[in-house]
Amino acid sequence: MVSPDLSVAVGSVRLKNPVMTASGTFGYGLEFLPFLDLSELGGLVTKGLSPKPRRGNPPERIVETPAGMLNAIGLQNVGVDAFIAEKLPRLAPYDTAVVANVFGETEAEYVEVLEKLDAAQGVAAVELNVSCPNVEAGGMIFGNDPKALARVTRACRRATRLPLWVKLSPNVTDIRETARAAEAEGADAISLVNTFVGMAVNVDKKRPVLANGSGGLSGPAIRPLAVWLTWQVRRAVKIPIVGMGGIMTGRDAVEFLLAGASAVQVGTANFVTPRAAIDVIDGLKTWLSERGIPSAAEITGTLRAAEAASVPV
Numbered sequence: 479m480v481s482p483d484l485s486v487a488v489g490s491v492r493l494k495n496p497v498m499t500a501s502g503t504f505g506y507g508l509e510f511l512p513f514l515d516l517s518e519l520g521g522l523v524t525k526g527l528s529p530k531p532r533r534g535n536p537p538e539r540i541v542e543t544p545a546g547m548l549n550a551i552g553l554q555n556v557g558v559d560a561f562i563a564e565k566l567p568r569l570a571p572y573d574t575a576v577v578a579n580v581f582g583e584t585e586a587e588y589v590e591v592l593e594k595l596d597a598a599q600g601v602a603a604v605e606l607n608v609s610c611p612n613v614e615a616g617g618m619i620f621g622n623d624p625k626a627l628a629r630v631t632r633a634c635r636r637a638t639r640l641p642l643w644v645k646l647s648p649n650v651t652d653i654r655e656t657a658r659a660a661e662a663e664g665a666d667a668i669s670l671v672n673t674f675v676g677m678a679v680n681v682d683k684k685r686p687v688l689a690n691g692s693g694g695l696s697g698p699a700i701r702p703l704a705v706w707l708t709w710q711v712r713r714a715v716k717i718p719i720v721g722m723g724g725i726m727t728g729r730d731a732v733e734f735l736l737a738g739a740s741a742v743q744v745g746t747a748n749f750v751t752p753r754a755a756i757d758v759i760d761g762l763k764t765w766l767s768e769r770g771i772p773s774a775a776e777i778t779g780t781l782r783a784a785e786a787a788s789v790p791v
């Protein structure tokens with residue numbers, strides 16, 4: 479059996495393997511040191527960073543659902559300054575790509591965080607979370623409107639020399655429009671997808687389970703939706719895609735790679751077992767070697783579906 483070459487590139491970002499951990503499900507990486515060697519990961523994506531620390535929403539913030547979970551954490555984080563001073567230096571010894579996930583309530587907030595990260599050492603790329611309400615536009619979600627997405631991407635592109643990944647929301651009518659808007663304004667890659675909006679109800683109390691009311695659905699329940707969106711975006715833009723949504727095993731990761739992703743992220747699975755991403759790496763390696771495929775990079779976008787319907791049935 480050949481030992482496959484797992485290394486891939488997402489634009490200018492080289493990863494030792496295509497498996498990263500997803501934002502908000504892996505803290506700042508450091509919390510997972512008791513469970514795994516961070517150097518084994520292709521990369522890790524931090525919890526979303528804002529200019530100031532945020533406490534997030536009150537509980538309940540998480541609820542398990544069939545084949546997934548709903549969360550409304552409310553973007554709790556330590557703030558970009560504490561991340562740069564206290565977290566980033568402690569990640570330096572590990573040979574893995576650190577991607578900083580960023581959000582803001584205004585364009586200026588995104589820019590402020592990006593300028594600070596640009597001046598720091600040890601960030602491989604930034605990933606914009608555009609699933610955040612734009613307070614200047616009356617709470618409209620940045621990522622739900624191609625024009626708003628274009629504006630924030632343009633401002634962020636000017637604010638940093640770091641590779642810029644734009645993470646798309648699936649809560650749109652046609653994800654190809656937001657993907658094209660990000661590409662046109664200089665994004666280096668598209669990450670997809672963020673969570674799907676949902677709600678769980680406590681029928682005894684006649685109240686939503688989550689204090690926030692609604693939450694974001696993630697986990698295996700969303701995988702077919704996310705694979706489909708990956709395939710749609712693959713045919714709409716030329717820039718690389720980082721795919722995610724319900725990846726639990728190496729085979730799940732292969733689905734995204736075949737559908738056009740150059741790399742993947744593992745999120746909710748980390749709540750099931752903190753070593754989930756390592757299991758995905760091992761599973762991917764086995765899948766490739768059993769088939770005598772020499773490298774992970776070569777399977778990207780090789781789905782045999784040129785003739786497949788582009789409209790869901």
Ligand SMILES: Cc1cc2nc3c(=O)[nH]c(=O)nc-3n(C[C@H](O)[C@H](O)[C@H](O)COP(=O)(O)O)c2cc1C
Nearest residue numbers: 500501502526549607671672696697723724745746
């Ligand atoms: C508890 C929780 C917190 C999350 N926080 C963030 C975040 O801060 N920024 C972000 O871009 N995505 C965030 N996400 C979305 C994930 O990064 C990922 O896009 C989504 O969960 C789908 O992948 P999965 O099904 O493997 O979890 C969060 C997801 C969960 C479950």
